[in-house]
Amino acid sequence: xxxxxxxxxxxxxxxxxxxxxxxxxxxxxxxxxxxxxxxxxxxxxxxxxxxxxxxxxxxxxxxxxxxxxxxxxxxxxxxxxxxxxxxxx
Numbered sequence: 001x002x003x004x005x006x007x008x009x010x011x012x013x014x015x016x017x018x019x020x021x022x023x024x025x026x027x028x029x030x031x032x033x034x035x036x037x038x039x040x041x042x043x044x045x046x047x048x049x050x051x052x053x054x055x056x057x058x059x060x061x062x063x064x065x066x067x068x069x070x071x072x073x074x075x076x077x078x079x080x081x082x083x084x085x086x087x088x089x
Contacts, residue, residue, distance in 0.1 A: 029065035
């Protein structure tokens with residue numbers, strides 16, 4: 001079988017990753033910003049790749065999701081989650 005590293009290069013795998021990224025972004029766009037969603041590794045890889053072209057990312061977000069989805073919110077969300085969890089603990 002293919003090693004995991006080589007599987008990422010397969011067009012079918014990349015296509016599936018992009019589909020999962022699109023579904024994740026649809027979900028994220030449909031929810032308030034204070035809802036905590038963490039992307040899986042494959043989704044994060046596609047997201048980071050998309051962000052390499054900021055103007056394309058912005059245009060795509062506005063066209064597909066009717067708003068720009070801020071990736072930096074992920075880090076803030078994680079920090080807030082752990083702070084809230086620490087209080088609960």
